[in-house]
Amino acid sequence: MIRFKNVDLGYTYHTLLQNIDLHIKANERVVILGASGSGKSTLLRAVAGFETLQNGEIFIDSKLASATKKILIPPHQRHTAMIFQDLALWPHLNVADNIGFGLKMQGVSTKQQRIKVKSLLTLIGLEGYEERRIDQLSGGQRQRVALARALIISPKILLMDEPLSNLDEALNIHLREEIIKLQEELSFTLLYVTHSKSEAQSIATRTFHIEERQLKEIDNMSN
Amino acid sequence: MKSEYIFTFILWSLLLLIGVLPVLWMFYHLFGNLTTLDISNFSGSLTAFQNSLFLALSVATLTTFIGTALGVLFAKSDLPFKGVFLILLIIPLLIPPYILALGWIDILGVKGWLGEFLFGFGGTTWVLFTVYLPIPILMISFFLQQIDPSLEESARLFTKEKQVLRYILLPLIKPVILLSFILVFILTFGEYSVANVLRFRVFALESFTQFSAFYDFQAAIVMSLPMLLIALAVILIERYYIQKHLFSYQNAQKYYHMKLPGSTKRLFTLLVLFLVSLIVIVPLFGLLKEVHSWHYFMTALDKASLPLLHSILFGLVSAVLLMLFGFCYAYMLISKKYMGSNILDTILLFLFILPSTVIGIALIYFWNTPYTQFVYTTPLIILMGYLAKYILLTTKITQTKLRLIPSSMTEAAQLTGATLLQTIRYILIPLSKKVLIVSFLVGLIFSLRESTLTMMLYPPGFETLPVYITTQMANGEPQIIASLCLLMILLILIPLMVLLLTFRRENDTL
Numbered sequence: 001m002i003r004f005k006n007v008d009l010g011y012t013y014h015t016l017l018q019n020i021d022l023h024i025k026a027n028e029r030v031v032i033l034g035a036s037g038s039g040k041s042t043l044l045r046a047v048a049g050f051e052t053l054q055n056g057e058i059f060i061d062s063k064l065a066s067a068t069k070k071i072l073i074p075p076h077q078r079h080t081a082m083i084f085q086d087l088a089l090w091p092h093l094n095v096a097d098n099i100g101f102g103l104k105m106q107g108v109s110t111k112q113q114r115i116k117v118k119s120l121l122t123l124i125g126l127e128g129y130e131e132r133r134i135d136q137l138s139g140g141q142r143q144r145v146a147l148a149r150a151l152i153i154s155p156k157i158l159l160m161d162e163p164l165s166n167l168d169e170a171l172n173i174h175l176r177e178e179i180i181k182l183q184e185e186l187s188f189t190l191l192y193v194t195h196s197k198s199e200a201q202s203i204a205t206r207t208f209h210i211e212e213r214q215l216k217e218i219d220n221m222s223n
Numbered sequence: 224m225k226s227e228y229i230f231t232f233i234l235w236s237l238l239l240l241i242g243v244l245p246v247l248w249m250f251y252h253l254f255g256n257l258t259t260l261d262i263s264n265f266s267g268s269l270t271a272f273q274n275s276l277f278l279a280l281s282v283a284t285l286t287t288f289i290g291t292a293l294g295v296l297f298a299k300s301d302l303p304f305k306g307v308f309l310i311l312l313i314i315p316l317l318i319p320p321y322i323l324a325l326g327w328i329d330i331l332g333v334k335g336w337l338g339e340f341l342f343g344f345g346g347t348t349w350v351l352f353t354v355y356l357p358i359p360i361l362m363i364s365f366f367l368q369q370i371d372p373s374l375e376e377s378a379r380l381f382t383k384e385k386q387v388l389r390y391i392l393l394p395l396i397k398p399v400i401l402l403s404f405i406l407v408f409i410l411t412f413g414e415y416s417v418a419n420v421l422r423f424r425v426f427a428l429e430s431f432t433q434f435s436a437f438y439d440f441q442a443a444i445v446m447s448l449p450m451l452l453i454a455l456a457v458i459l460i461e462r463y464y465i466q467k468h469l470f471s472y473q474n475a476q477k478y479y480h481m482k483l484p485g486s487t488k489r490l491f492t493l494l495v496l497f498l499v500s501l502i503v504i505v506p507l508f509g510l511l512k513e514v515h516s517w518h519y520f521m522t523a524l525d526k527a528s529l530p531l532l533h534s535i536l537f538g539l540v541s542a543v544l545l546m547l548f549g550f551c552y553a554y555m556l557i558s559k560k561y562m563g564s565n566i567l568d569t570i571l572l573f574l575f576i577l578p579s580t581v582i583g584i585a586l587i588y589f590w591n592t593p594y595t596q597f598v599y600t601t602p603l604i605i606l607m608g609y610l611a612k613y614i615l616l617t618t619k620i621t622q623t624k625l626r627l628i629p630s631s632m633t634e635a636a637q638l639t640g641a642t643l644l645q646t647i648r649y650i651l652i653p654l655s656k657k658v659l660i661v662s663f664l665v666g667l668i669f670s671l672r673e674s675t676l677t678m679m680l681y682p683p684g685f686e687t688l689p690v691y692i693t694t695q696m697a698n699g700e701p702q703i704i705a706s707l708c709l710l711m712i713l714l715i716l717i718p719l720m721v722l723l724l725t726f727r728r729e730n731d732t733l
Binding site: 022036045048049050055074076078080081082085086088090091093101102104105106149153 | 224371373375376377378379380381382386390391394395397468470
């Protein structure tokens, strides 16, 4: 599904990640652990097509998506969705318009959009919230809206950049379970970055750790 | 606690004395003497009012459309030389507007169909369009760069860059577009120097004429009333629509540039180059063409040495005051714990958008008493006018920086026992050094360019360069007038260059 081949990532004078070789299979839940500034978000953004590679190649669905200093497939053609750390919900749009935006861009009819938005709102437990403004939602509700916005286009890959870091523990644990349930139900590949070991432990089918600019697989989380 | 009371008292007293009380006093007296008003003084003013309304609408519409397009192009594309283009486009806003009108007269002449176009609605609209175009450009590009890049990225996962611009970025800055439209509208409505040069009858000019030619205070105040009402309407729109719909963003560290295809990039570059040449280079060339000899320039410099000195002196003092009080008002707005800080913003905006003629008449009416001659007959009254008019600019500039300083920094200082003044002196000022320099330079540029207020307020023997140029326009030699205009432009370009160097040296951050 996603393949990194000798990938170097970073800024002009500073390499964050070096020589990354990784193959993520379809429907896997891969978690990348790492300290702040270690490059885990940069890795995610490279898969989305927001960061160019200093070196190497990224394949998505066996197609070359990014090569050295080149974005070959633009972000909107990668069948990828992303949940940002700050959620990036558009403040000028209401809940329904935020969720339905992806469908609107695909040219789906307004009626179909409404039906799909409604079914997703039911799925995430926010029925009747269509007209609410983003600033009228709680932290957990916003999290769910961001999730629904990402899932509405039925992505093959879902990227999550520390999405639960700003929530209290109880909500954090509850949403982890919901994410796993949705992933199993909708069958997408999940690439999740966090600095929390417990999040990694409960979500991942495979876990990696960034250490000295290298990606290392963790066999046993308890160690 | 005591120092906080003194701080609040000084700041509110200043604001009351330089603007609020004079305006209230002026209108209080007007309504007290309505029965003695001679209606015949206002015959024909309706035409001037209609002219002003159409002029303001045309200029605001033109600048908003073209300024939005340019603002987007400068902020969101990889257009080459955009920094240079932007600097050149800002110049007309920083020089007295009538200088541009004089430049165009030198280019197009006063006769023929071009002269006919210039002297009237068309010419006045064109010149004021070139003056105010930087307002939407600066506002829109600034706000586009403040938008959190993740809002854009999350849309990029669904669609192309053009669609992101259409559905996400432009709706997000809609209130800013409206705000720039309103700002240009009100500035055009209150501006009369260009209309004066191009002999187009506008309402602000009528008010000024009632005051300066007939010395009829009451008529001048009545003429100010519609301008005051428009200013109040703007305040209401800003308070109840724009502020509610304007989303606040942090200073985005990184923002995206659209990669324009080769042919589009070339086309846009040529178009912007053409516009810059037409707006900036052509009128300046007109003035240079008129001067055509070094001799005229030296003669002008010799004749205007005293007004030049006054301009520099008043400009420097005013810039220091604008910087200091701008800092204090910004602190008051940020901390929100001082008395009246919630209406402070509205008052500062009100004074800024109130036409200069209204502020001028109000200050004269308030300070011209036997007991306050120490203000009225000295340059103090000019400084008060500059402070009233431009304090909003330096306050807002400083506020952008102070907002980024975490409140925990000042709270930590206060926990060590530091007083308010010590916290300001040892914590906030060192952290805001660069923004204070920027605020000083902006204050200096706007004080140097100011002509309308100075014209009304300057005491005998204290005329500034813009006032001297205006008086010379009545019967001076065209070559000398053009030389004086070039001198004025040079005077403004010096602080502008320092301002640009300050930005460059500090890596473009405040």
